[in-house]
Amino acid sequence: MGGGMQGRTRIRKRMQWGGWSLLVGMGLALAAWGMLAPLPVLAEAMEPPTDVASYAIAARYDPATYTLTGTETATYTNRTADPIPDLVFHLYLNAFSGPETLWLTEAGDVSRGFGYDPTHPGWLKVTSLRLADGTALTLAPVDKDATLVRAGLPQPVAPGQAVQVQLEFTAQLPKVFARTGWADEGRFVMAGQWFPKFGVWQQGAWNAYPFHANSEFYADFGSYEVQVTLPEGWLIGATGEPVGEPHPNSDGTVTHAFQAAHVIDFAWGASSRFREATRDVDGVHLRLLYLPEHQAVVQRTLDATEGAFRKYSEWYGPYGGGFAQQLTVILVPQDGGGAGGMEYPRLFTAGMQGTTLPACFRLHEVEVVHELGHQWFQAVVATNEAEEPWLDEGFTDYTTVRAMNALFGGAVSDCGGWTWSYLDMRRTEYALAPETAIAGAAWKFDSTAYGIAAYSKPAVALTTLERVVGEEAMLRFLRTYYQRYALAHPTGRDVRAVMEETLGPATTAWFWEGLVEGSGVLDAQVVSLEGQRASLERRGELCIPSEVRVTYRRGTPETIAWPCGQPTLTVEGESPIVAVEIDPANKIPLDLNRVNNSQRAGPDWPIWLSFAVRTLTTLQNFFFWGGAAW
């Protein structure tokens, strides 16, 4: 073999290497393009669901006695493969019939800081129940409080068939303390869970529970046609769009008609003192009903709603699945604060938090932005709030963090120039009991643990997830989840599957096993820093891959990856280490103790001296005013 042959061999080898490199490069490029591929295109509107539970209700409200009387035509369509032998209805208001109910016993007569008034209880009675052919049905209570009632059917409802029943009912609304009732000396009423409502038939049984204090609601999609008769001069806001003009009656009342398609619930609120402000946002009519004392926050409410509305539509998909043209916001009176901070399809209430605080303290905006977020997660994705509360509240609270960041730089307060972020507010609550697992039925938790499991821990966990995987990947996950499961009642298993598909099994593993199902906690700390050597340690069962920034006396700072599987890490530099910081970008707010995340070789003298100088002046001022006061 001469030099020429050797030369050709070298060239062939280079060509082979080049060819492989090209193929590998193309493969990498394709993979990169896949990761950077545009997010799923937002649908203009989802596929309309097939109605399961539809209602036509005509009700009259008497503010003098706080009673509702109504007739209801309810249709349940069996979309499952199992025949339905009976009908189960929720009569939620019976939870407030007296202090011995399960709900009040669990809540201790208090809900979200508001107390139950036993002289003004609430209840809901079905006075007549018949099939469409007139056959009378008998209701029997399932639980001792009759918040759940059952009626046997002469014939099961076969798969694909529907059953229609006609009900007459009477309800007394309690004085507002837990979402529903009257307030403002009877001049305000918020009617939520006010009519007999079907349970959810799935997997061969009714998914319906007695009403627990921590629990919220679960219902099928359907269409509603509702008429509400109120005294003249009352303004009403409801789920759904008005049908025609309000109709005056000869007895001085007015009947208001509404319709709503593809919703899981129907609520309404009314007052003789309401004022109205409206705004149109991207084709959706926004209607704000407020009382005169709320005048100062009208603009703030509209601005926060509009801002968050646009963000949620951009991030996840169309409002109301694309089927809704109206959104109603109700600000509740001060003595009706228990009705505030609550979500219903195409309607939410606020005014419980901070309407009288200075504008630099944005609790009101937090409440508005949070309740609006439910329009995507509760009203469209519609998970089971009783069995898996975090799928609604946790995702909504996480989206509240995102919206507060986008609209207000994250700050729930920046009074006096000091900023407090909404994320940190949630993080502080989470840190009270960080080992609380996220998953679990609502009634399994006491009220503090419920707040952590359903709200704050998921909010912090999902924010951590976003910061670790990146915003783009996170939005891909969320948008896929929303669009795939809109109007479909997904479970945690479905969410996990989407997470694995979009974010990968490794990420899903630490999130799901560590946080959702597990009680893992995490504290990464700098154990020691001496000379050219720093020792770091992870405590707790949870591991999230992080980064460490090391600053040397000589040379440039470097960032080192600290993957899982390494409970300790030792850094040795060629020059003395000035400072070491774990997670410098604060990607892991789940870390319980950030004080030990960083250490300097010596104190930060400029900061300390600055504090000492200001302390000096503060003391001089104290001695001046304190002395002058004499």
Add this chain to the structure above:
Amino acid sequence: MTQEPLTEYVSHPTEDASRSAVAALKASPPGLKGYLARLFTRLRPWGLFYLFISLPSAVAAPLLALPLLNWARSSLLRQALGERSLDALLQLTTGPLANMQLGGASGDATLLFLLLGVCGVLLLWPLLGLGWVWLEGGALTTYADAERPSWRRFWAGCKRWLGPFLVVNVLGVLAVFIVGGLFLALAALLWAVSPVLGGGAGVIGFLVVGALATWTELARAVMVVRDDRALGPALKGAWRVAIRRPLPLLALVMGGLALYGLLFLLNRAVTGALPYTWWLAVLVAQQLIVVLRLGVRLGRQAGEVGLAATLV
């Protein structure tokens, strides 16, 4: 007008000089402007008051800041103080609790030491109040004397007027609390009927309380100018000054308040504009404000002595 001998002050050859100084005062009073000018020509009170508030502060401040040296090794302190981040501040304070949840010891007594330090400073309040009143005797003597007083006369003035000033001050504080409390209650009651009425009552109450405080302060100046420790005549004299020279008195009081307000805004603007870590610039700026604020108070007192001298 009594003319008791000034022998309690000093047994000094200049005793006659003092008497002739009072006579000279009667013959040709310097005028209000002249008394105000004494703030700048007789710097002893200004300097002493500055030292009085600064020396203990200079000792206490590093002691109070010492516990923070622990936190100064974490990047959170710079975030908390430099960026005014409540997030970071909360994490600094709750970090030890989180540590305990993970089975570790708290190991961080920073907050506890800070709290103890603050309590210590608060306990000093009665002592510093006494010291302040004591020094004011010397200050008013300095402004009242026809000739610039000596150190000995200054200290003698401090000693002479401590008791009477304490009595006047206690009376003033009681009056302010009682009258102020009554007006506050009235304002609260009226507010339920009409916010305008309630607000009006509040404003009137504020003015009445301010007038009471000025009256007692003026009474002290009258005591020193007349060299009379009796309370009754001093209060009557102060009342006469207010009736005879209402506008200059109002100008002194309102001008002083306005200057306090201006200094407050200036302090906020300057310290807000300066980066947090520019500690030397902040020190200089804030010390200037402290000195000027002292000057405003002493200037008002010099003016009150000047007004009281109209009775002479």
